[in-house]
Amino acid sequence: MDFLDAIRWDIVWNYRDLFIRGLWITLSLTLLGYIGGIILGLLLGMGKLSKKKWIYYPSKYYVDFFRGTPLLVQILLIHLAIIPTIFGHSLGYFVSGVTALVLNSAAYNAEIIRAGIQSIDKGQSEAARSLGMTSKMSMRYIILPQALRRMIPPLGNELIALLKDSSLVTVIAANDILYAGKVVAGAYARFWEPYITVAILYLLLTYVFGKIITYVEKRFSNSYVPPKKKTISVTDRGRVGGIGR
Amino acid sequence: MKKSKKLFLVGALFTSVSLLLSGCGEGDSDGASGDGEKYVVATDATYAPMEYMDDSGKIVGIDIDIVDAIAEEAGIEIEYKNYGWEPLFSAVQNGEVDFAVSSITITDERKETFDFSDPYYFANQLILVPEDSDVKSFDDLKDKKVSVQINTTGHEAVKDLLGNTSSSIVATETMPLAISEMINGNADAAVGDNAVINEYKKNNPDVKLKVIEDDSFEKEYYGLMMKKGNDELAEKLNEAIQSLKDSGKLEEITGFKVE
Numbered sequence: 184m185d186f187l188d189a190i191r192w193d194i195v196w197n198y199r200d201l202f203i204r205g206l207w208i209t210l211s212l213t214l215l216g217y218i219g220g221i222i223l224g225l226l227l228g229m230g231k232l233s234k235k236k237w238i239y240y241p242s243k244y245y246v247d248f249f250r251g252t253p254l255l256v257q258i259l260l261i262h263l264a265i266i267p268t269i270f271g272h273s274l275g276y277f278v279s280g281v282t283a284l285v286l287n288s289a290a291y292n293a294e295i296i297r298a299g300i301q302s303i304d305k306g307q308s309e310a311a312r313s314l315g316m317t318s319k320m321s322m323r324y325i326i327l328p329q330a331l332r333r334m335i336p337p338l339g340n341e342l343i344a345l346l347k348d349s350s351l352v353t354v355i356a357a358n359d360i361l362y363a364g365k366v367v368a369g370a371y372a373r374f375w376e377p378y379i380t381v382a383i384l385y386l387l388l389t390y391v392f393g394k395i396i397t398y399v400e401k402r403f404s405n406s407y408v409p410p411k412k413k414t415i416s417v418t419d420r421g422r423v424g425g426i427g428r
Numbered sequence: 429m430k431k432s433k434k435l436f437l438v439g440a441l442f443t444s445v446s447l448l449l450s451g452c453g454e455g456d457s458d459g460a461s462g463d464g465e466k467y468v469v470a471t472d473a474t475y476a477p478m479e480y481m482d483d484s485g486k487i488v489g490i491d492i493d494i495v496d497a498i499a500e501e502a503g504i505e506i507e508y509k510n511y512g513w514e515p516l517f518s519a520v521q522n523g524e525v526d527f528a529v530s531s532i533t534i535t536d537e538r539k540e541t542f543d544f545s546d547p548y549y550f551a552n553q554l555i556l557v558p559e560d561s562d563v564k565s566f567d568d569l570k571d572k573k574v575s576v577q578i579n580t581t582g583h584e585a586v587k588d589l590l591g592n593t594s595s596s597i598v599a600t601e602t603m604p605l606a607i608s609e610m611i612n613g614n615a616d617a618a619v620g621d622n623a624v625i626n627e628y629k630k631n632n633p634d635v636k637l638k639v640i641e642d643d644s645f646e647k648e649y650y651g652l653m654m655k656k657g658n659d660e661l662a663e664k665l666n667e668a669i670q671s672l673k674d675s676g677k678l679e680e681i682t683g684f685k686v687e
Contacts (some may be wrong), residue, residue: 200593263608271612276598356575356600356609365514366599369579372541373516 205360216284224292249290276357299334339396448624470525501668518685527654559636
């Protein structure tokens with residue numbers, strides 16, 4: 184096997200510190216970007232449902248802008264133009280990277296959240312209101328818990344997509360996984376070993392994230408049965424852990 | 429009847445696809461080797477003033493002028509293709525192009541995988557710092573953050589100083605980006621080839637920067653890079669480079685004498 188003999192993993196091993204740092208940078212960029220993106224996305228999603236024009240239009244234009252322009256352009260714009268203009272100097276690739284990922288994923292999350300809320304039947308909020316709940320209470324106790332369950336699969340998708348999109352921050356010299364691969368590829372003018380390593384590391388992260396998403400989805404699904412109560416009879420199943428039945 | 433018609437359609441599709449593919453193959457071999465007259469040359473046109481695109485999208489620069497002169501001398505035709513820095517190496521290795529010109533420094537590591545022509549230009553690294561910086565030499569960068577263009581010889585030099593995997597190295601895609609990282613405060617200094625740094629300073633006189641020279645940088649020689657074992661082409665190019673040196677034409681283009 185000439186091909187296998189020719190593979191040189193030592194070149195990747197020599198740069199292992201860079202790959203390990205890359206793993207942490209990618210992971211923290213993604214998680215911070217995701218959490219920030221959900222918080223901001225929730226506000227924007229509600230904003231897009233608002234009847235008040237001064238809330239609706241800014242939310243709408245925000246989503247239009249960040250969904251309608253490439254993330255790569257947003258990263259460059261934030262890192263090279265917006266942050267240096269506001270602060271007089273750069274705040275480093277990490278701040279720029281997190282900012283770009285938060286702002287970008289918030290736009291996608293806003294649409295997921297808006298669609299999730301709109302998918303709940305109008306009768307639900309009418310019933311809640313007729314029980315004497317205020318519109319805030321019916322949103323909080325009746326609509327959101329049901330909508331949240333439907334948002335979990337697309338929000339999980341968004342996490343995986345964000346993880347992969349985070350590789351774009353390499354362009355502002357963020358020390359992420361792809362950056363490590365590029366440095367090794369350049370140092371030796373070899374491309375198989377570094378980029379396969381990069382692919383495996385991303386695959387590892389998406390695999391772990393996928394497992395977590397599946398668990399969360401199951402946990403909140405309609406037919407969820409808590410592990411300890413497995414002996415409960417079939418006829419009772421529908422009631423256990425179900426929300427809104 | 430219907431079935432046979434379907435079969436015919438599938439057959440027609442396959443034929444046309446295979447025709448298309450074979451067409452592509454022919455086109456490639458034409459471009460790469462051809463009749464020995466026309467050569468395809470890869471470059472990374474983001475490196476003003478050595479090679480860059482002018483406002484009409486044409487690839488121009490000092491490197492390009494030199495290769496044009498070489499081509500004239502050797503009596504060959506040249507077609508430039510903009511590949512980008514990293515793809516350029518695999519394009520040469522795969523034989524997609526005949527050779528590459530892109531301010532490529534001749535190094536021992538690269539010589540393991542590629543052949544080079546004789547040097548046609550020499551460069552040395554310069555340090556670019558803000559005007560009020562206290563940096564006086566390359567050694568002063570030891571505890572500083574330094575920006576470079578990724579995988580250039582400047583990057584190599586800084587890796588030797590700060591360590592292969594140091595997080596104080598800010599390695600960006602292009603030299604202009606590396607300089608803006610320094611200006612925006614992400615790095616204390618930028619290190620790059622003399623031609624590019626001087627060009628930047630010339631084009632941006634209002635930005636308060638100073639250039640530091642350091643003799644500890646090794647002098648670097650640019651060469652035309654080709655696939656290993658391409659002796660015939662190497663000989664042709666070297667002959668042309670030699671006669672350009674003899675006639676003084678090379679000095680005319682670069683502005684200095686290349687020994």
